[in-house]
Amino acid sequence: MTAMSSFNFAEPAFSFQGVLRRFGEKSVLSSIDLTVEKGQFLAIIGKSGCGKSTLLRLLAGLDQPDGGHIIRSPVSDGQTATRVMFQEPRLLPWARVLENVAVGLTGLANRTEALSRAHALLAEVGLADRDNDWPAVLSGGQRQRVALARALIGQPGILALDEPLGALDALTRIEMQHLLSSVWQRQKFTAVLVTHDVSEAILLADRVVVLDAGKIALDIAITIPRPRRHGTPEAAHFEQMILGHLLDDERA
Amino acid sequence: MPAPTNSRHAVLIGWVLPVLIVVLWETLSRAGVITDNVLPAPTAVFAAFLRFLQTGELQQNIGISAWRALTGFAIGGSIGFGLGLANGLSALSRNLTDTTLQMVRNVPHLALIPLVILWFGIDEEAKLFLVALGVFFPIYVNTLLGIQGVDPQLVEMGRTYGMGKRKLLIKVILPGALPSIFTGMRYGLGIMWLTLIVAETISATSGLGYMAMQAREFLQIDVVVLSILIYALLGKLADSIARALERFSLQWHPAFQTGA
Numbered sequence A: 001m002t003a004m005s006s007f008n009f010a011e012p013a014f015s016f017q018g019v020l021r022r023f024g025e026k027s028v029l030s031s032i033d034l035t036v037e038k039g040q041f042l043a044i045i046g047k048s049g050c051g052k053s054t055l056l057r058l059l060a061g062l063d064q065p066d067g068g069h070i071i072r073s074p075v076s077d078g079q080t081a082t083r084v085m086f087q088e089p090r091l092l093p094w095a096r097v098l099e100n101v102a103v104g105l106t107g108l109a110n111r112t113e114a115l116s117r118a119h120a121l122l123a124e125v126g127l128a129d130r131d132n133d134w135p136a137v138l139s140g141g142q143r144q145r146v147a148l149a150r151a152l153i154g155q156p157g158i159l160a161l162d163e164p165l166g167a168l169d170a171l172t173r174i175e176m177q178h179l180l181s182s183v184w185q186r187q188k189f190t191a192v193l194v195t196h197d198v199s200e201a202i203l204l205a206d207r208v209v210v211l212d213a214g215k216i217a218l219d220i221a222i223t224i225p226r227p228r229r230h231g232t233p234e235a236a237h238f239e240q241m242i243l244g245h246l247l248d249d250e251r252a
Numbered sequence B: 001m002p003a004p005t006n007s008r009h010a011v012l013i014g015w016v017l018p019v020l021i022v023v024l025w026e027t028l029s030r031a032g033v034i035t036d037n038v039l040p041a042p043t044a045v046f047a048a049f050l051r052f053l054q055t056g057e058l059q060q061n062i063g064i065s066a067w068r069a070l071t072g073f074a075i076g077g078s079i080g081f082g083l084g085l086a087n088g089l090s091a092l093s094r095n096l097t098d099t100t101l102q103m104v105r106n107v108p109h110l111a112l113i114p115l116v117i118l119w120f121g122i123d124e125e126a127k128l129f130l131v132a133l134g135v136f137f138p139i140y141v142n143t144l145l146g147i148q149g150v151d152p153q154l155v156e157m158g159r160t161y162g163m164g165k166r167k168l169l170i171k172v173i174l175p176g177a178l179p180s181i182f183t184g185m186r187y188g189l190g191i192m193w194l195t196l197i198v199a200e201t202i203s204a205t206s207g208l209g210y211m212a213m214q215a216r217e218f219l220q221i222d223v224v225v226l227s228i229l230i231y232a233l234l235g236k237l238a239d240s241i242a243r244a245l246e247r248f249s250l251q252w253h254p255a256f257q258t259g260a
């Protein structure tokens, strides 16, 4: 794990430069410029269908841009570049929880090491004694914890999260937000979280970007000191600002 | 969630009806309602069973039939599985062969018996060929369907975690296709016995079907019924083994989870 002191906040984790993406005639992302510093927690908000997932897939290398460049800074030894956490946990139903987490070390560690690290990471996400369970017996929130452990085990430089909490009930969601926040503060990866929940973005992110019609419509820093809680006056202030922006767009 | 199917209770209940039928059958035979030349009593069939067991004929014929069944199954099954795998994984292979295979599939394989006898006579090859052909299609079709039905999101997940082709196949695609492959296997087992019965009845000089046809010539109805029952039991045995294998390999599947 990288020590806090070795952190250089001027150093970018990745940078989108004039990135374009079209599907057929439809231009989904038009000229996206976005630079995110190492260790920053970025949240991306926008209406359904505005291209958030597309942006994240480009970042993760699951898709290629039709124009522009995506530059990722090289990662240090023992780190993987980018990991993605999807809205669905995407666990292998035929593999036990421990094996599912070990998938995150495919090609990076031998089996024994992978399993022992997976065991340690499961404890970190609050699933200490579920090693041998099948995914089918876990709750939705627990499955997402396993998916988080799998994403983190390779110590990614960037963790891309595509509405990972979108399918969870309100209480589980808040629990997971706190887990995410504490794991991020400990491991200091660069986090890019796509969410449609404005209060979630404000609770977790250093910076919020609003995406609209394939462009960045708003880019603000969330300056609330951590640890943060839901429903504070400062949070309400930022929430008003972002919501106002999203709704303004609607009227325009 | 479906009710657990492998509890002791459920198994016992399943045997109530067969036992009742046998008891009724015996009673009706003894009362003379069912005459000996239509259907001999269960005890008479059992006597035939002991008689044939003593001469060793029964074991020998069962052995031969089982060998034909399993060899034919192994040949047809592996070709079906191999082609299903190839066509599930490669669009080129699928485009090349699938249409042809689907066309051939519409020919009932038993309709080929006259042709097969012309080709192979009544040798072992004829029976193996028919069994293999019959078993091939269900296994081919279900392997292909199983692979095509694997959740693409899981495949994408595997890719993002750096799984190569081999790892993807072993960790994601084959396990995902397994329930469907088992379905194909169990269909295949049914067809295996059916084909063998027909083939042995029409043209054979050994095996259970031959035993039944011999007995028919000598009007030994008890032996005919015995052969039929043994076919049924072997079929049931094969299916039970397949089910046990299925339960073991699909422990992860919610339908096979029985709690502890």
Ligand SMILES: Nc1ncnc2c1ncn2[C@@H]1O[C@H](COP(=O)(O)OP(=O)(O)O)[C@@H](O)[C@H]1O
Binding pocket: A023, A028, A046, A047, A048, A049, A050, A051, A052, A053, A054, A055
């Ligand atoms: N592979 C694809 N082929 C065609 N259209 C796509 C594809 N992926 C996304 N789109 C389209 O791009 C737009 C943005 O999609 P997406 O990035 O998933 O939106 P969001 O995640 O913000 O809801 C949508 O209109 C969607 O239909």
Ligand SMILES: [Mg+2]
Binding pocket: A052, A053, A054, A162
């Ligand atoms: Mg999306």
